[in-house]
Amino acid sequence: MNRLRSKLDQDGREQADTASGPTILMNDFRRLWFDTREEILTAVDEVGQSGWFILGARVEEFEYSLARFVGRRFAVGCANGLDAIEISLRALGLEPGDRVLTTPLSAFATTLGILRAGGSPAFVDTDESGLLDLDLVETALRDDPSIKFLVPVHLFGHAIDLSKLLHLKRQFDLRVVEDCCQAIGARSGDSPVGSVGDVSALSFYPTKNLAALGDGGAVFTDDSALCKRARALRDYGQTSKYLHEELGLNSRLDEVHGAIMARAFLPKLAAWTARRAAVAARYRSEITNPQIGLVAIPPTSVSAWHLFPVRVSPVYRHNFQQHLMKHGIASGIHYPKLITDQSALRKTDFRTMSELHHARSLSEQEVSLPIHPYLTEEEVSKVTHVVNQWTGALA
Numbered sequence: 001m002n003r004l005r006s007k008l009d010q011d012g013r014e015q016a017d018t019a020s021g022p023t024i025l026m027n028d029f030r031r032l033w034f035d036t037r038e039e040i041l042t043a044v045d046e047v048g049q050s051g052w053f054i055l056g057a058r059v060e061e062f063e064y065s066l067a068r069f070v071g072r073r074f075a076v077g078c079a080n081g082l083d084a085i086e087i088s089l090r091a092l093g094l095e096p097g098d099r100v101l102t103t104p105l106s107a108f109a110t111t112l113g114i115l116r117a118g119g120s121p122a123f124v125d126t127d128e129s130g131l132l133d134l135d136l137v138e139t140a141l142r143d144d145p146s147i148k149f150l151v152p153v154h155l156f157g158h159a160i161d162l163s164k165l166l167h168l169k170r171q172f173d174l175r176v177v178e179d180c181c182q183a184i185g186a187r188s189g190d191s192p193v194g195s196v197g198d199v200s201a202l203s204f205y206p207t208k209n210l211a212a213l214g215d216g217g218a219v220f221t222d223d224s225a226l227c228k229r230a231r232a233l234r235d236y237g238q239t240s241k242y243l244h245e246e247l248g249l250n251s252r253l254d255e256v257h258g259a260i261m262a263r264a265f266l267p268k269l270a271a272w273t274a275r276r277a278a279v280a281a282r283y284r285s286e287i288t289n290p291q292i293g294l295v296a297i298p299p300t301s302v303s304a305w306h307l308f309p310v311r312v313s314p315v316y317r318h319n320f321q322q323h324l325m326k327h328g329i330a331s332g333i334h335y336p337k338l339i340t341d342q343s344a345l346r347k348t349d350f351r352t353m354s355e356l357h358h359a360r361s362l363s364e365q366e367v368s369l370p371i372h373p374y375l376t377e378e379e380v381s382k383v384t385h386v387v388n389q390w391t392g393a394l395a
């Protein structure tokens with residue numbers, strides 16, 4: 001039974017889970033379910049009994065707890081991370097055609113959110129860690145002082161250098177939206193991600209560190225006016241019932257998800273993050289295969305370890321993933337194609353403001369190893385063993 005059970009892979013595609021599929025998964029949603037089932041069922045029952053399903057007490061309670069967790073004054077639940085980015089930029093007053101600096105190496109949704117908000121994306125390269133190179137951002141801002149918006153991404157769960165980001169924000173009077181979709185709980189030095197952005201965006205897509213049982217997202221901010229505007233934008237742009245001051249979205253977080261996240265998932269997030277960090281520490285010390293490179297971590301980052309990226313020669317990347325799969329180990333690529341190379345962008349007026357060498361080399365070399373809170377020590381040992389065993393170019 002269950003041979004045709006399907007599951008989401010890292011990129012959200014449905015995969016048939018046959019008897020021959022991997023046993024060490026990128027995300028183990030069934031282990032998550034069995035660990036949290038009781039709290040989830042209680043949360044759902046509570047919502048059912050309340051008789052209130054949209055924008056009620058559970059979402060409010062979740063928003064309150066989430067704001068405390070990220071160390072901000074306000075959080076506003078919404079439907080997904082893409083909307084969170086659009087809502088953040090629109091709340092900040094982005095006008096159609098405004099240039100927005102961002103990274104070519106991210107989930108496509110980062111750029112799509114900019115476009116959906118009416119912005120024109122402008123790309124600069126990453127550094128060798130895969131995160132936006134803030135020195136190149138500075139050069140781009142000098143080249144085009146009309147640019148007023150920046151969307152950096154805390155890719156892989158690593159925090160970008162927030163003191164540098166704050167410096168740039170002040171120097172160039174920027175509006176900053178931090179894309180924290182992969183990095184809730186990460187810090188740069190002592191500063192939590194999301195503490196420099198005027199508004200920051202989260203996704204609760206099932207693969208994320210803080211997930212929903214489906215889609216969800218949030219924005220967070222310290223500014224009450226931005227919070228108010230985000231609340232209106234997620235709900236048709238209404239500022240009070242049937243009063244519409246602008247054209248908003250339907251991007252509400254359900255009460256069921258508010259309850260599930262507040263009761264079952266958010267209380268576990270700190271422990272999950274600690275577990276991810278422990279797995280990462282083992283990989284970093286135990287993976288010794290000279291053909292496998294560890295991707296650099298920004299020096300100030302205390303990572304949330306959304307992913308564990310390594311580098312292999314592009315020629316042998318497929319072979320490496322096959323080797324893992326043969327031993328029952330799933331893996332992923334983040335991301336195989338730069339956003340600037342996506343055909344959907346051809347009809348937009350995006351701009352590339354630097355060479356994209358680092359981003360391109362990562363997109364050609366990167367492989368993500370399984371890292372999630374439900375990996376056992378034996379499974380981590382198996383992954384390191386199988387990785388170290390790979391002879392790659394020598395095969």
Ligand SMILES: *Cc1c(COP(=O)(O)O)cnc(C)c1O
Nearest residue numbers: 080081082107109110181203205
């Ligand atoms: C997942 C993700 C998004 C989009 O979130 P959705 O909830 O899928 O819309 C945006 N940016 C980054 C960096 C992400 O990882």
